[in-house]
Amino acid sequence: GAGVSQSPRYKVAKRGQDVALRCDPISGHVSLFWYQQALGQGPEFLTYFQNEAQLDKSGLPSDRFFAERPEGSVSTLKIQRTQQEDSAVYLCASSLISDEQFFGPGTRLTVL
Amino acid sequence: AQSVTQLGSHVSVSEGALVLLRCNYSSSVPPYLFWYVQYPNQGLQLLLKYTSAATLVKGINGFEAEFKKSETSFHLTKPSAHMSDAAEYFCAVRSIYNQGGKLIFGQGTELSVKP
Numbered sequence: 001g002a003g004v005s006q007s008p009r010y011k012v013a014k015r016g017q018d019v020a021l022r023c024d025p026i027s028g029h030v031s032l033f034w035y036q037q038a039l040g041q042g043p044e045f046l047t048y049f050q051n052e053a054q055l056d057k058s059g060l061p062s063d064r065f066f067a068e069r070p071e072g073s074v075s076t077l078k079i080q081r082t083q084q085e086d087s088a089v090y091l092c093a094s095s096l097i098s099d100e101q102f103f104g105p106g107t108r109l110t111v112l
Numbered sequence: 113a114q115s116v117t118q119l120g121s122h123v124s125v126s127e128g129a130l131v132l133l134r135c136n137y138s139s140s141v142p143p144y145l146f147w148y149v150q151y152p153n154q155g156l157q158l159l160l161k162y163t164s165a166a167t168l169v170k171g172i173n174g175f176e177a178e179f180k181k182s183e184t185s186f187h188l189t190k191p192s193a194h195m196s197d198a199a200e201y202f203c204a205v206r207s208i209y210n211q212g213g214k215l216i217f218g219q220g221t222e223l224s225v226k227p
Contacts, residue, residue: 033215035217040219040220042202042219043202043215048213048214091156100158100161105155
C-alpha cells in the first residue's frame with residue numbers, strides 16, 4: 001500500500017493482559033514515530049526510530065511500554081500488564097529524515 | 113520547552129462563513145509549525161506547514177495560515193467554510209534544531225459547519 005498501515009485497528013484487552021500493536025511504514029521511510037492520543041486530546045509523542053535505532057524514548061509513560069523496529073521497517077509497540085489508563089488511540093507516523101510525517105489510521109486500544 | 117495552545121476546543125461556523133482556528137506557540141526560537149486535520153477514525157493529514165520561508169502559508173483545501181513572530185501565533189483560516197471541512201484540527205510545533213524530531217501537538221479544535 002501507499003500509506004502507513006497499522007494493525008489491529010481495534011483492540012480490546014482485559015486489565016493485566018499484554019498487547020502488541022503493529023505499524024507498517026511507507027516503504028523507504030527512515031524515521032518512524034509512535035504517538036498516544038487519549039480521548040479528546042492531541043497526540044502525545046511516545047518514541048522515535050531512525051532505521052532500527054531508537055533515538056528517543058522519552059515519551060514512553062512507564063517501563064510497561066516497549067517499542068522495537070529490528071530491521072528498520074515494521075515496528076511493534078508492546079504494552080505489558082495493560083491498565084485502564086492505557087486506553088487510547090496509538091498512532092504511528094513515518095517520514096524521510098526532516099520531512100513531513102505521514103500518519104497511519106491508528107489502533108484504538110480499550111482496556112476493560 | 114516548546115508548547116502549543118489552541119484557543120477554543122469547539123468552533124462552529126455556517127457554511128460559506130470564514131473559518132478561523134487559533135494557535136499560539138511557546139518556544140525560545142521560532143519553530144517549525146504545522147496544521148493537521150483528523151477526520152473520524154482516520155489518521156492525521158497535513159494541511160500546511162511553516163518552515164521559515166514565507167510567513168503566509170497556503171495549504172490544501174483552501175486553507176492558509178500566517179506566522180506572526182511578534183504574536184507567537186499561527187492561526188488557520190479559510191475564507192468560506194464547506195460542510196466537508198467539519199473535522200478535528202491540530203496545531204503542532206517541531207524544533208528547528210531537531211530535524212528528525214517529534215511533533216508537539218495542541219489539544220485540538222473541533223470544527224462544526226452548519227448548513
